Amino acid sequence: MKMDRSPYYTTKIFPVPYNRDDMDSIKPTGFTAMPLFERIRVGFQRAGQVRQFFLATCESLLYNTELMQELVERKFDALLTDPFVPCGAIVADYLSLPTVNLLRGIPCSLEYLSTQCPQPFSYVPRFFSGNTDRMNFLQRTKNVLVAFLQPMLCWFIYSPFEELATRFLQREVTLVQLLSQTSIWLMRYDFVFESPRPLMPNMVLVGGINCRDRQPLSQEFEEFMSSSGEHGVVIFSLGSMVSELPLEISNRIADALGKIPQKVLWRYTGLPPTTLAPNTKLVEWLPQNDLMGHPKTRAFITHGGTNGIYEAICSGVPSVMLPLFGDQGYNVDHMVNRGAGVKLQIELLSTHDLVNALNTVINDTRYKETMMKLSALHKDRSVSPLELSIHWVEFVMRHRGAEHLRPAAHDLNWVQYHSLDVFGVLLVSVMVSVWLMIKCCSYCCKRCWCGTRNQMKRKPD
Amino acid sequence: MKMDRSPYYTTKIFPVPYNRDDMDSIKPTGFTAMPLFERIRVGFQRAGQVRQFFLATCESLLYNTELMQELVERKFDALLTDPFVPCGAIVADYLSLPTVNLLRGIPCSLEYLSTQCPQPFSYVPRFFSGNTDRMNFLQRTKNVLVAFLQPMLCWFIYSPFEELATRFLQREVTLVQLLSQTSIWLMRYDFVFESPRPLMPNMVLVGGINCRDRQPLSQEFEEFMSSSGEHGVVIFSLGSMVSELPLEISNRIADALGKIPQKVLWRYTGLPPTTLAPNTKLVEWLPQNDLMGHPKTRAFITHGGTNGIYEAICSGVPSVMLPLFGDQGYNVDHMVNRGAGVKLQIELLSTHDLVNALNTVINDTRYKETMMKLSALHKDRSVSPLELSIHWVEFVMRHRGAEHLRPAAHDLNWVQYHSLDVFGVLLVSVMVSVWLMIKCCSYCCKRCWCGTRNQMKRKPD
Numbered sequence: 001m002k003m004d005r006s007p008y009y010t011t012k013i014f015p016v017p018y019n020r021d022d023m024d025s026i027k028p029t030g031f032t033a034m035p036l037f038e039r040i041r042v043g044f045q046r047a048g049q050v051r052q053f054f055l056a057t058c059e060s061l062l063y064n065t066e067l068m069q070e071l072v073e074r075k076f077d078a079l080l081t082d083p084f085v086p087c088g089a090i091v092a093d094y095l096s097l098p099t100v101n102l103l104r105g106i107p108c109s110l111e112y113l114s115t116q117c118p119q120p121f122s123y124v125p126r127f128f129s130g131n132t133d134r135m136n137f138l139q140r141t142k143n144v145l146v147a148f149l150q151p152m153l154c155w156f157i158y159s160p161f162e163e164l165a166t167r168f169l170q171r172e173v174t175l176v177q178l179l180s181q182t183s184i185w186l187m188r189y190d191f192v193f194e195s196p197r198p199l200m201p202n203m204v205l206v207g208g209i210n211c212r213d214r215q216p217l218s219q220e221f222e223e224f225m226s227s228s229g230e231h232g233v234v235i236f237s238l239g240s241m242v243s244e245l246p247l248e249i250s251n252r253i254a255d256a257l258g259k260i261p262q263k264v265l266w267r268y269t270g271l272p273p274t275t276l277a278p279n280t281k282l283v284e285w286l287p288q289n290d291l292m293g294h295p296k297t298r299a300f301i302t303h304g305g306t307n308g309i310y311e312a313i314c315s316g317v318p319s320v321m322l323p324l325f326g327d328q329g330y331n332v333d334h335m336v337n338r339g340a341g342v343k344l345q346i347e348l349l350s351t352h353d354l355v356n357a358l359n360t361v362i363n364d365t366r367y368k369e370t371m372m373k374l375s376a377l378h379k380d381r382s383v384s385p386l387e388l389s390i391h392w393v394e395f396v397m398r399h400r401g402a403e404h405l406r407p408a409a410h411d412l413n414w415v416q417y418h419s420l421d422v423f424g425v426l427l428v429s430v431m432v433s434v435w436l437m438i439k440c441c442s443y444c445c446k447r448c449w450c451g452t453r454n455q456m457k458r459k460p461d
Numbered sequence: 462m463k464m465d466r467s468p469y470y471t472t473k474i475f476p477v478p479y480n481r482d483d484m485d486s487i488k489p490t491g492f493t494a495m496p497l498f499e500r501i502r503v504g505f506q507r508a509g510q511v512r513q514f515f516l517a518t519c520e521s522l523l524y525n526t527e528l529m530q531e532l533v534e535r536k537f538d539a540l541l542t543d544p545f546v547p548c549g550a551i552v553a554d555y556l557s558l559p560t561v562n563l564l565r566g567i568p569c570s571l572e573y574l575s576t577q578c579p580q581p582f583s584y585v586p587r588f589f590s591g592n593t594d595r596m597n598f599l600q601r602t603k604n605v606l607v608a609f610l611q612p613m614l615c616w617f618i619y620s621p622f623e624e625l626a627t628r629f630l631q632r633e634v635t636l637v638q639l640l641s642q643t644s645i646w647l648m649r650y651d652f653v654f655e656s657p658r659p660l661m662p663n664m665v666l667v668g669g670i671n672c673r674d675r676q677p678l679s680q681e682f683e684e685f686m687s688s689s690g691e692h693g694v695v696i697f698s699l700g701s702m703v704s705e706l707p708l709e710i711s712n713r714i715a716d717a718l719g720k721i722p723q724k725v726l727w728r729y730t731g732l733p734p735t736t737l738a739p740n741t742k743l744v745e746w747l748p749q750n751d752l753m754g755h756p757k758t759r760a761f762i763t764h765g766g767t768n769g770i771y772e773a774i775c776s777g778v779p780s781v782m783l784p785l786f787g788d789q790g791y792n793v794d795h796m797v798n799r800g801a802g803v804k805l806q807i808e809l810l811s812t813h814d815l816v817n818a819l820n821t822v823i824n825d826t827r828y829k830e831t832m833m834k835l836s837a838l839h840k841d842r843s844v845s846p847l848e849l850s851i852h853w854v855e856f857v858m859r860h861r862g863a864e865h866l867r868p869a870a871h872d873l874n875w876v877q878y879h880s881l882d883v884f885g886v887l888l889v890s891v892m893v894s895v896w897l898m899i900k901c902c903s904y905c906c907k908r909c910w911c912g913t914r915n916q917m918k919r920k921p922d
Contacts, residue, residue, distance in 0.1 A: 118579040118659050121880045123869040133869035141883045191662050196868040198579050198659040201652050377865055382852035383843045391843035404838055407657040408584040408594035419582045422602045 014067050016060045018053060026050060031246050031324075033347040043325070047157065055160050058087035062094075062168045071095060077397035078183075083111065086158065089178040090165045098183040098401035100393050102206075104306045105189075105327060108154035109147075114179035115200045116409035116417075121147055124197045127330050132337045133195030180410055183402040184392045188306055190385075192378040193313060193334060202405035204392055206385035208378055210307045211314035214293030221265075224281060225296045228263040232298035234358060235291050235317075237267040239305045242324060243284075244270025249346060251275045256354035262298055262362065265291065292317050298362045304332035313340075316375035318367035320357045322346040339370045475528050477521045479514060487511060492707050492785075494808040504786070508618065516621050519548035523555075523629045532556060538858035539644075544572065547619065550639040551626045559644040559862035561854050563667075565767045566650075566788060569615035570608075575640035576661045577870035577878075582608055585658045588791050593798045594656035641871055644863040645853045649767055651846075653839040654774060654795060663866040665853055667846035669839055671768045672775035675754030682726075685742060686757045689724040693759035695819060696752050696778075698728040700766045703785060704745075705731025710807065712736045717815035723759055723823070726752065753778050759823045765793035774801075777836035779828035781818045783807040800831045 005011050026049050034042065062068065072095060079097045081088025084106055092099040105111060107127050112119045121144045125131035129146040131139045158175050165173050183202065190207035199205075217225065225233055234257070238245075245253070250273040257264045258277025268282045276282070288308065291297060292315040300319045302308040309331055312319050319341035321332040335341045342357040361367045383391070396402055415421050466472050487510050495503065523529065533556060540558045542549025545567055553560040566572065568588050573580050582605045586592035590607040592600045619636050626634050644663065651668035660666075678686065686694055695718070699706075706714070711734040718725045719738025729743045737743070749769065752758060753776040761780045763769040770792055773780050780802035782793040796802045803818040822828045844852070857863055876882050 118581070120579070120870065120878065121883070122873055122878050134872070137882065140877070140880060141886065144880055144883050144887070191865050196662045196866050198661055200659055201657045377860060380856055380859065382849055388843055395841055398841065399838060404652050405657050409581065411595070412583055416601070417581065417583050419601060419605055421598065422582070422605050425602065426605070 012067060012070075014060055014064045016057050018056060023053060026053075031249055031347055044156070046325075051157055051160065054085045054087070055164065058085065058090070058161070059164060061087060062090060062164070068094070077400075078393065080393060083179055083182070086161050086165075086175055086178065089175070089182070090161075090168060093165075093169060093173075093178055093181065098396050099181065100184045100186060100396050101179075101182050102186045102389070103188060105187075107327070108150040108157065110154055110158070110175065110179060111185060111187075114176050114182065115185060115203060116180075116407050117200045117203065118198045120198075123195075125195065125330075126150065127327065130329070130333060132333065133197075183396045183405075186389050186392060188310075190378060192374050193309065193331075193338075195334070200405075200407060202402055204388060206389045207306075208310040208314055209385040209389055210289070211310055211385075212289055214315075215287070215290050217287065217290055217294065221287065221291065224263065224265065225291070225294050228296050231261040231263070232296040233291075233294070234260070234262045234264045234299045234301060234362075235286065235288065235297055236264055236301040237286060237288060237308065238303040238322070238324065239308065242303060243267060247271060247273065249349065252349055252351050253354060254280060256351040256358070259351070259355045260358050260362075262358075289314075299358060301358075304328035304335070306331060309335060310378075312371065313374050313378050316368070316372040318361040318371050320344060320354070320361055322349070338374065339366065340374060341367065473528060473531075475522055475525050477518050479517060484514060487514075492710055492808055505617070507786075512618055512621065515546045515548070516625065519546070519551070519622070520625060522548060523551060523625070529555070538861075539854065541854060544640055544643070547622050547626075547636055547639065550636070550643070551622075551629060554626075554630060554634075554639055554642065559857050560642065561645045561647060561857050562640075562643050563647045563850070564649060566648075568788070569611040569618065571615055571619070571636065571640060572646060572648075575637050575643065576646060576664060577641075577868050578661045578664065579659045581659075584656075586656065586791075587611065588788065591790070591794060593794065594658075644857045644866075647850050647853060649771075651839060653835050654770065654792075654799075656795070661866075661868060663863055665849060667850045668767075669771040669775055670846040670850055671750070672772055672846075673750055675776075676748070676751050678748065678751055678755065682748065682752065685724065685726065686752070686755050689757050692722040692724070693757040694752075694755070695721065695723045695725045695760045695762060695823075696747065696749065696758055697725055697762040698747060698749060698769065699764040699783070699785065700769065703764060704728060708732060708734065710810065713810055713812050714815060715741060717812040717819070720812070720816045721819050721823075723819075750775075760819055762819075765789035765796070767792060770796060771839075773832065774835050774839050777829070777833040779822040779832050781805060781815070781822055783810070799835065800827065801835060802828065802832075 003011070026046060068091075071091070076095065076097055079088055079092040079095070079099045081092070081099065081101060082103050083089060083101045084103060088101075089099065091097075101111075103111065105127070109119065109126070111117075122140055123133045123135070124143075125133055125135070126143055126146040129139075129143050131143050135143060154175075162173070162175050165175070165178060185200075185203045186206045186209075187203055188207055188209060190205045193207060216222070236257070244250075245268075247270075250268070250270065252275075254273035254277065255275040257266070257280045258275065260279075262279070264280040265286055266280055266282050267284070267286050269284050272282060289311050292300065292311045297315070297317055300308070300312050300317045302312070302319050302321055304319075304321045304323045305328060309319070319335065321328075321335060321341050321343050322345070323329040323332040323343065324346065332341075332343050336343045342361055344353055344357055392402075409417055464472070487507060529552075532552070537556065537558055540549055540553040540556070540560045542553070542560065542562060543564050544550060544562045545564055549562075550560065552558075562572075564572065566588070570580065570587070572578075583601055584594045584596070586594055586596070587604055587607040590600075590604050592604050596604060615636075623634070623636050626636070626639060646661075646664045647667045647670075648664055649668055649670060651666045654668060677683070697718070705711075706729075708731075711729070711731065713736075715734035715738065716736040718727070718741045719736065721740075723740070725741040726747055727741055727743050728745070728747050730745050733743055750772050753761065753772045758776070758778055761769070761773050761778045763773070763780050763782055765780075765782045765784045766789060770780070780796065782789075782796060782802050782804050783806070784790040784793040784804070785807065793802075793804050797804045803822055805814055805818055853863075870878055
């Protein structure tokens with residue numbers, strides 16, 4: 001839906017049983033303050049709706065005989081997909097193609113299950129737990145509980161895909177089995193942003209793949225930037241999925257933006273807020289990466305999507321972050337933890353808070369310094385994330401996969417993987433040995449004692 | 462001892478309390494068939510002798526006040542060392558320098574302990590276990606037992622270094638603590654050779670760093686290679702540490718070499734075997750990497766050292782392997798498991814076995830095909846191992862370490878790391894809840910039952 005045509009690839013279009021209006025009917029959540037359980041209920045409801053669209057799309061593709069036949073006949077070398085929607089994995093299995101996955105993450109850690117990647121509860125924070133890698137006892141307990149709930153989340157999101165895969169491939173198959181056939185996982189993060197954790201050999205970090213060298217701005221944007229004087233510009237975008245807000249919230253935001261000395265470029269397609277100040281310019285679209293690298297840019301107001309965060313890291317721009325849904329809360333917590341920005345809750349946002357937050361990240365030089373340090377670490381690579389991705393995609397095409405990176409762990413069941421059978425047998429062996437030893441000792445003692453008693457009995461004779 | 466001078470570095474020499482004769486007195490083991498326990502005893506004895514040399518060298522360096530003062534004053538940016546001898550780690554701590562470790566491995570897995578790298582017993586084979594990554598129940602049991610014995614091995618090899626570090630740094634310190642301060646671990650293996658396993662973010666694989674592009678041979682070697690005709694040449698070297706053999710073994714080997722149609726280049730400095738055939742040329746030194754890449758080279762007879770194995774992989778030359786000590790048995794098992802060569806035991810070697818093995822790896826095309834496949838996988842990299850190593854050394858110098866790659870696991874104790882405290886509390890909570898529930902139920906039941914009985918009692922009234 002969001003993908004433009006390009007001379008570099010062929011786009012095939014196939015019919016689906018819904019239209020754009022149906023899709024637009026799913027409104028993003030997060031703009032209204034709600035009790036926790038209500039928020040979870042609404043979140044699940046929305047996730048269920050989105051899943052139905054993905055599922056219908058996948059089913060329409062798989063059962064489009066003509067298109068699938070064409071895919072078979074084209075004899076591709078590899079399949080590149082984001083496994084967040086696991087339709088690609090089903091197609092890859094059907095076409096017997098090696099797969100490269102390009103992803104930010106899967107909410108229920110399916111990528112770590114499918115790669116057999118260890119993720120110790122004690123320092124690998126789970127999505128939605130609100131934890132970082134440094135946790136106290138209570139946070140670690142929460143991390144364990146969230147980890148235990150993840151299979152339920154997986155079941156909720158992905159069980160219909162498993163059912164579809166089983167039906168289409170005509171054999172009982174789980175999603176973990178399908179995804180574990182992946183040759184290479186290109187993970188859109190790095191340890192400048194994410195906290196360090198174990199990785200498997202077929203996981204390649206390509207965080208920041210979306211950052212490009214800054215291109216010159218169009219005249220319109222360049223003039224706006226240059227006219228900002230010594231105070232510079234704040235860039236404001238809530239991502240491709242949220243380009244308008246409830247009027248009440250946008251009014252509070254516009255009010256705050258009018259109170260800072262910077263100029264503001266705001267990507268916004270809704271009704272202009274009534275409190276819009278002259279320093280703020282609304283635009284339908286902005287060249288975010290190029291603006292971020294502009295020397296006049298002072299701060300970034302973002303929802304905390306991974307692409308935006310990496311663009312900020314690449315250019316070293318501190319952020320005020322208003323997480324809305326999905327992985328955004330997790331991303332934002334990481335950035336706050338690094339001292340690279342300030343987090344605000346959009347549903348509780350006051351004019352005063354936003355002004356304060358903006359002034360803080362712009363005028364407290366520590367934020368800029370932290371971002372510049374993260375930027376330097378992130379960009380100091382032997383090969384760029386884009387080139388690395390190209391290398392691995394071509395590697396998989398050249399060698400028909402990357403079988404040599406597949407750990408033998410995939411052939412073990414849960415008991416074997418954790419060596420529970422070995423420990424069980426060793427434990428029993430030790431216990432039997434100890435029991436035998438005790439028995440032997442007690443037998444010897446008894447004989448000894450009996451002997452002594454007999455001797456003593458005999459003595460009086 | 463083996464390091465030449467170079468325009469690229471300054472060599473400092475400091476006195477040590479032993480001489481070259483003392484060092485030469487340590488003879489390599491492995492040439493005589495011995496019972497297992499005798500072999501272990503001799504191995505330990507030899508390891509103990511070697512350790513004493515390393516320890517004496519380290520102590521001589523650390524307590525060489527003048528040299529250490531000079532190192533302080535030079536204000537280096539980083540320290541590059543092989544942690545197999547952990548003297549570098551002590552110096553790095555003393556000089557407060559970030560460290561880059563370049564290593565093949567540490568026999569008792571100290572590198573994985575010090576990086577907090579998970580190494581599941583079930584598919585990560587331990588050194589000296591003889592296992593590969595695919596193990597049956599008995600092999601997995603052996604793997605667990607060997608893993609349990611590793612701390613003892615660590616203690617045997619490294620406890621004197623811990624004592625020295627504690628004495629020199631004037632604080633209680635373990636080797637794991639010292640090594641865990643390492644910024645980057647450059648590991649001299651890759652998953653073409655090694656079996657896939659989890660890695661930590663600061664572990665970088667640079668296996669094959671010793672392979673260079675083939676340089677032209679000297680006239681002497683080139684003439685020898687060219688004169689070999691269609692049958693080509695076999696290269697034979699047992700590494701830099703073993704350049705002669707007991708005469709009885711070398712006679713058997715020379716006899717076998719005379720029976721193959723290939724010519725043979727043998728690095729050997731001992732007395733020439735009496736059975737030496739005209740096709741075999743003894744040399745004191747050979748340009749192994751350049752010879753290996755020569756189109757006339759048909760096979761490699763090696764002790765299975767990592768450098769030699771990677772040179773064979775780079776050039777796609779199948780091997781006959783005679784492991785002697787250290788990691789060589791482990792290396793050789795891996796290559797045999799990959800179908801890339803044949804293993805023989807040097808102490809039991811017969812002429813017939815060696816002729817057979819050479820004919821097999823040369824004439825059975827599967828060996829050559831496997832090696833060419835491994836070679837293609839190994840060389841298909843986005844950046845060469847040498848360039849990658851340079852990048853990371855310079856990275857550490859530029860950023861004074863790589864703190865962002867250090868996992869939070871280092872701040873946890875064993876109980877916390879494995880979440881045993883969390884599981885304990887959760888288990889107790891569940892048990893208390895169940896107990897309370899049972900108590901409540903039984904209380905309710907009792908009341909209910911009493912009530913019924915009382916009613917029944919009252920009824921007759």
